[in-house]
Amino acid sequence: MKMPELLAPAGSPESLRAAVQAGAGAVYLGWGEFNARRSAKNFSDEEFAQALEYCHLRGVRVFLTLNTLISDRELPRAAETARKACRLGVDSVLVQDWGLFDLLRRMLPDLPLHASTQMSLFTSGGCREMAADGCERVVLARECSREDTEAIVKNCPAEVEIFAHGALCMCYSGQCAMSAVLGGRSGNRGRCAQPCRLPYGINEPAGKRYPLSLKDSCLAAEIPDMAAMGVDCLKLEGRMKRPEYVAVVTDVYARLLEENRGPTREELARLEQAFSRSGFTDWYWQGRHGAGMFGTRPENAPEPKELFAQARALYEKDAARTxxxxxxxxxxxxxxxxxxxxxxxxxxxxxxxxxxxxxxxxxxxxxxxxxxxxxxxxxxxxxxxxxxxxxxxxxxxxxxxxxxxxxxxxxxxxxxxAPPVRRELPVPPLDTTDCAAAAPEFTVSVTTAAQLSPELLAMKPARIYVPLELLGAFSALPEYHGEWCAILPRVWRDQDEPQLRRALEHAKALGVTGALAGNIGHLPLLRGLDLHVYGDFGLNVFNSRALEYLKKKGLESACVSFELRLAQIRDLHKILPAEAIVYGRLPLMITENCLIENSGHGCRCDRPNFLNDRTGASFPLLPVFGHRTEVQNSLPVWLADRPDYRRLGLAYARLRFTTETPAECVDILRRYQEGAAAPGSFTRGLYERGVE
Incomplete structure (x- = not known):
């Protein structure tokens, strides 16, 4: 039986040596400005070349992280970084951005690419889609259970990598906008400020509770099971951690993999000493959720001096790995x-x-x-x-x-x-199709059936987006002279797909002609239904080549990322008709855990619920498909009085209704049609200030 590769973090040259000497089979590191841990020490040009030589001499592979969203202006530099790394012999590149992924696949066809967990992959269909497009390996969402993982391993021709140890994000990776919207530091751009580690209150003022702070994951006991099911790689999180931590954790997991066993009590104690948040959790792997998954770490937590001294002795001698x-x-x-x-x-x-x-x-x-x-x-x-x-x-x-x-x-x-011989092809020209519009048409997304009032429909938005699960309650659609579109759930699992397929067929029978796809896994689910497929914000469209990639995938329009500035949206080559959210509470997180149920007051998702922070801001909590929670921003974006959004070449401008009453929906759409001022407090979102 082939054992999984052990992939360790290397946030610095010291951590790289620690990982290698402790037994890692591969390391992942950041070089340059485009990686999801830009606050780590990372590597200079000289250090990166030395790292490749050091690792390859010892039979250790090196993976470069280019797993952030990248703007049009940055794409040439990101592609050149990948080209240089390819020439130096890097073993693979991890990518999040669709435009960069497609560009590298065409420029450097022999360079192995790995789909970062930031691509939000959690179904067999999504993983197969990436494999068909040339991905050697897919990194699954941390929320995947044992059953989810086994199904993907069986059904995906690409290698499968999972996070086995380390910090858990509260939100699905690639779908979190909380740090960006609240503080301008984008998790999708490698600058997450970790707002999930702060105190909040659920339907009460923020106090000393931490309902978004998950314990670190520890799947050490599952190694024999993961090996038996065919998982190809176990990833250890920790590029922001110190070298001693990397040495301790890598050493434990390397021994477990070598002997194909679970950890002893002493080994678990070493892992916990190195770093933990009130202990560890394996509940996502077990298919469980709940308040028992959450924990914190005191700021003054003592350093395990003896343990770390032993770790330093392991890697500073540089003699353990030969x-x-x-x-x-x-x-x-x-x-x-x-x-x-x-x-x-x-x-x-x-x-x-x-x-x-x-x-x-x-x-x-x-x-x-x-x-x-x-x-x-x-x-x-x-x-x-x-x-x-x-x-x-x-x-x-x-x-x-x-x-x-x-x-x-x-x-x-x-x-x-010696670097392998790989082909290098010229940068392919960008598709010259121009779908820029003189002014956008309004589209509307709703959350409740009540928001679909006759008054709203009479105002004739070009499209109305309705959650697929909400359409299931309709026996007929109201009269409306525009296009009905179904919003597919942003998060689901393989076992949900028969139900979703039936719901799509029902929606089509009602007269729905379009579907809003916010995940790459939606595309195989929609094939053969003869529906128009439009890209949603969950796809994180950040550059022109991402639009080009989605056009090749069969999409007919795409919503661009709300982390772009207005000027960046203006400068996109509108290879597809482009849409932007111009009104509404922006979705900050989508969580596998139901935050309301975790609060200890039972599940009351059928009534208004709020997450309250230390400043007194209240963030509405909406239930979404699969008993998950979507956190909405405390204030809605308002651009109606900013006519410049109408001059960006957008084909569609979306009003995203979440907590609004039917009357408020009508009033807001009317104000947008008239270019009026906001009726209350609002934010401009990130359209003016952008993100780091």
Missing amino acids: VDVHFAVTCTAGAPCTLTAADPDGHTVTVTGPVPEAARTRSLTAEELETRLGKTGGTGYRCAGVEATVDEGLSLPASAVNALRREALAALTAARI
Whole structure:
């Protein structure tokens, strides 16, 4: 049985050495400005090249994280970063952005790409979609259970990687806008300020409760099960953690994988000492949710000095991780001596030394050669055997033997660290299709059936988006002279797909002609239904090439990210008709846990609920498909009095109704049609200030 690869974090050169010496099979690191841990130390140009050599010498793979959303202006730099890394021999690149993914697939067709967890992959269909587009590996959402993971492993041709240990985000990765909207620091851009670690109140003032702060995950006990089901890689989280933490956690998991077993009590204690938040949780893997998953870490938590001192001793000596080398040396009369060095990976090199002289006093022996060739300390190699062929009566200076050994190991190192030959193709031209509109038509999304009032329908928005599960309650649609569209659930699982497919067929029978897809896994679910497919905000469209990619996937329009500034939206090449949310409470999080039920007052999702922060702001909590929770911003975006949003080339401008009454929906749409001022408090969102 093939064991999963162990992938460890390397937030700095020190952490990289710690991970390698502790037994990692691969490391992931940030180089340049485009990675999801931009606050980590990361690597300079020189350090990155050295990291590749250090790891490849020792048989460890290196994955580069380019897993952030990237603007049009940044795309050339991100692509050039990937090109340089490819030339240096990086083993794969992790990507979130659709535009960068498509660009790299076409520019660097031999460079392995991994779909970051930021792509929000949690179904077999979504993972197969990425595999079909050339992804070597998919990194699943942390919320996936054992059953979810097993189904994806069985049904996806790409490799499957899961997070086995470390911090859990409260929101599905790639779908969190809380840090961005509240503070301008985007988690999708590697600048998350971790607002989930702050105190909040559910339907009460914020106090000393932390309803968004999950414990760290620990799946160490599940290693035999994960190996048996065919998981390809276990990822350890922690690029922001110190090298000692990386050494401790990597060492424990490496031993467990080597012996295919669960942890001892002592090993669990070491993991908890290294870092935990009120202990660990494995509930997502078990398919469980609830308040028992949550925990905090005191700011003054003591450092485990003894444990970390042991960890430093492990990696600072730089001697724990070596490569076996077999030598074959030949010393015959009248011919230059030769030394061949071979490693377990199939690399073989041969070097030549001086011609041995006739011995004057003592003859050279095979035992003497074996002793001298075995002195590989400090090189990254361990002599695993010497085969010596020596004629009698010859002499060879010790300095010559040592020089042969050094030369052979240098040649073997060069072979081991040599970058693979990969194709490099020119940057493909961008699709010249221009779908920019002189002014956008209004679209409306609703949350409740009551919001679909006759007055609203009479105002003739171009499209009305209705949650798919809400359409299930309709036996007929109201009269309306526009396009009815179904909003597919942003989060679901494989086992939900038969139900969703039936709901889509029912919606189509009602007269629905379009579907709003906010996840790449929606596309296989929608195929064959003859519905118009439009991209939703969950796809995180951040650049023109993302629009081009989605056009090739069959989408007919796409909602752009609300983390873009108005000027950035204006400058997008409208390869597809583009839409933007111009009104409404922006969705900050979608959580696997039901926050209301976790609060201890039972599930009361059928009434208004709020998350309250320390400033007194209240964030409405809406129930969504699968008994999940969507956190809405405390204030709605308002742009009606900003006519510049109408000059961005948008084809559609969406009004997103969540908590509004039917009368408020009508009033707001009328104000947008008239370009009027807001009726109450509002925000401009990120359209003016943008994000880091």
